Amino acid sequence: MAGRSGPSSEAEQIVEMFRRVIGFQHPADPGGDGGLDVGFGGLMKVSLLGAIALIAGAAVGSAEAADLAARPYTKAPAPMAAPFTWTGVYAGVQGGYQWSRDHFTEFDMLAGGAASGFGADFKPIGGFGGLHAGYNHQFNRLVLGIEADVDFGRVSGGFSTPLGVVTYDARKNWEASVRGRLGITPIDRLLLYVTGGAAFTELKYHWETSLFAVPPADATISKTGWTAGAGTEVALTDHLTARVEYRYSNFGTTRFDWTVLSTAYEQKPRFQSVRGGISYKF
DSSP, rough: HHHHHHHHHHHHHHHHHHHHTOOOOOSTTTSSSSOSSSHHHHHHHHHHHHHHHHHHHHHHHHHHHHHHHHHOOOOOOOOOOOOOOOEEEEEEEEEEEEEEOOEEEEEGGTTTTTEEEEEEEOEEEEEEEEEEEEEEEEEEEEEEEEEEEEEEEEEEEEEEOOOGGEEEEEEEEEEEEEEEEEEEEEEEEEEEEHHHHHHHEEEEEEEEEEEOOOOOOOEEEEEEEEEEEEEEEEEEESSEEEEEEEEEEEOOOEEEEGGGGGGGEEOOOEEEEEEEEEEOOO
């Protein structure tokens, strides 16, 4: 009869050890009587071995449970937040201050339109507020965009001779633009950009004199020019951004006639502005 394999668990090893110590021989072992009746002493030995086996199994199970409980709990890492992107449609409000250094030149129509030698500098200034909307698209660190804006506010200045003999006033009440934007993002939520495009406005001029009994001259001239500038924009949240921007606007040359005096006046409107704005990115 082939020999049996060794105990397959710690509990079985403990039972086998005690079986040998107390001298119990399994009925099926070689040298046994092969019967099932082992007598009272045998039953006692069997009962003792069963109790020992239960205690040993419980002890081994408790040790394995304690080993599982001792293993440290590792929390799953938090998901990574998606990086901010400047891509998207946005709209917002802006406000700022604008100034100019202009010059008018008078021409004498009775002298063939030659300059009369009369002219002066004047400095229109004023505040404004307005609206803007646009779209940006980000390519890695490069941001390309297009934007339109409109500003409202009186920007005015003028000139007056001593005793108010001649009074001149120039002003504009609004300005609009459609521009491209090109920027870089040195860090995730900071945009440094340049901007430029077409600008539109309406310029109003008023001339009057107390020297002659003549009606004043008024002119309203719509102009298209260009504007360019640079700015910085910061993403305060995933949807809200704030900006600071400088712009220069050039509207070429304007000219109007004061027909009663047979004179004409020429101006070169140039404007500079500093503005701040808040935008909401959809």
